[in-house]
Amino acid sequence: MYTTVLLILSVLLPIALAWKTLHVWKKIVLRLQWQCQRDLQSELLRNLISRMQVTHDVQQQSHHKIMSYILPRLPRYISERAVTEQEVDDFLRYTATLQVIAQEPLLTLTQRFVNEHTTVRKNYRRPEDYDTVKEHELFRQYYRDVQMLWKEQQNALF
Amino acid sequence: MRFFNTFIRVMLPKEIARKSQVLSLLYVLSFSALMISTLYTNSIPQAVLALLGTIYMTSYYTNKLTSPNRFLPLRGEASVLVHDFTDVRHTLKATVTLDREQQKLVLTPDDQIKVQQLFLQQNAETNDFYRLMLQAKAQYEQLTALYAANRDVQVAEALGLVTLLHSHFIHGAEFTERALALPNSFPRKPTEAHTYILQLIRIALNRMDEAITHYENPEREEQFTKANAKMRETLRYVQG
Structure with missing residues (x-):
């Protein structure tokens, strides 16, 4: 009787071990496939984005990117009546021209605004913490700085 | 976005x-x-x-x-599917081998180039955002050359606006693609808001194109003013 049991065991045991190991192997290959796909996809997207970029200089790219912080907040500031539409229009005109004719001063101003605004934003935990007064004050300060820089440049040009 | x-x-x-x-x-x-x-x-x-x-x-x-x-050396003909949100557009056969040191599956370099070309061609045909950004890039280069030739304030403004538009949207799109790797990220498919934004960008860029090509005309100041105003309006509308 023991013999029969041991015989059956000696066939079933290797089959069970091999089954489990093949299962693990299949999982590993699936994971490798998924990683390959992810790497390929990210490589392709990076290639696509680098074709769309105007410059491959990293510093220039970061100079261009900095306005991405401010542009999405403009509609909110308009609706909260911190600035009027005409003022935002002028603001965009000043920023666009200054970005070409006086890039470094504009960058300093914008960097300062972004840093101050990030400090204010860090204390937000819930949607009710949105401090309208401080945000508007910061943005109006930045707007005044930009306007001042623009006037200086106008006087320097003409 | x-x-x-x-x-x-x-x-x-x-x-x-x-x-x-x-x-x-x-x-x-x-x-x-x-x-x-x-x-x-x-x-x-x-x-x-x-x-x-x-x-x-x-x-x-x-x-x-x-x-x-x-592992035992793995080598096989994987099928690479290029698809958009609804169905598969192209299928390509690529040889895949296992790289033991990095523990990754890698495609052979020729197949990688083939896949890249197919991907770029597919984007050039169907991805409106890609085409618009290439158009903006071409305008950036034209405007830089124009500004270098004659220091016109309007051209400077146009150049700055095109740069703002271009960098903002590319930055946003890149950010969204990376964020979508995290769980519970939205939106997973483009919505009608995206189509609307693309339409706005297209209108603004076409206006700017007209203003640039008619640079030699005497009424270029008006055209540039209008094109710049249109660009500013688009930028004001951007919600991020």
């Missing part, structure tokens, strides 16, 4: 499992043969040897199949 609409899927063939299945069969047969032969002997040294052999065999087999840096 989900402006990318072409994706890749890699599907490995079923034949990759062949080698490991053969190895498993060999393992099972030798293991059971060893155990059955031990059952019918009376000598202890043979039993000890059989035990050691079993342990060695099992550890070899398990290591071979469960640690990727010791």
Whole structure:
């Protein structure tokens, strides 16, 4: 009787071990496939984005990117009546021209605004913490700085 | 903003499992043969040897199949599918090998180039965002040349506006693609808001194109003023 049991065991045991190991192997290959796909996809997207970029200089790219912080907040500031539409229009005109004719001063101003605004934003935990007064004050300060820089440049040009 | 609409899927063939299945069969047969032969002997040294052999065999087999840096060499024809949100557009066969040091599956370089070209061609045909950004890039270069030639304030403003538009949208799209790798990220497909934004960008860029091509005309100031105003309006509308 023991013999029969041991015989059956000696066939079933290797089959069970091999089954489990093949299962693990299949999982590993699936994971490798998924990683390959992810790497390929990210490589392709990076290639696509680098074709769309105007410059491959990293510093220039970061100079261009900095306005991405401010542009999405403009509609909110308009609706909260911190600035009027005409003022935002002028603001965009000043920023666009200054970005070409006086890039470094504009960058300093914008960097300062972004840093101050990030400090204010860090204390937000819930949607009710949105401090309208401080945000508007910061943005109006930045707007005044930009306007001042623009006037200086106008006087320097003409 | 989900402006990318072409994706890749890699599907490995079923034949990759062949080698490991053969190895498993060999393992099972030798293991059971060893155990059955031990059952019918009376000598202890043979039993000890059989035990050691079993342990060695099992550890070899398990290591071979469960640690990727010791796998049997994998090589197969994977099918790479290029698809958008609804269905598969193209299928490509690419050879995939296992790189043991990095523990990754890699495509051969020629196949990688082929896949890249297919992806770029697909985007050039169907991805409106890609085409608009290329148009903006061309305008950036034209305006830089124009501004370098004659220091016109309007041209400076146009150049700055095109740069703002271009960098903002590319930055946003890149950010969204990376964020979508995190769980619970939205939107997964482009919505009508995206189509609307693309339309606005298209109108603004076309106006700017007209203003640039008619730069030699006497009424270029008006045209540039209008084109700049249109660009500013688009930028004001951007919600991020």
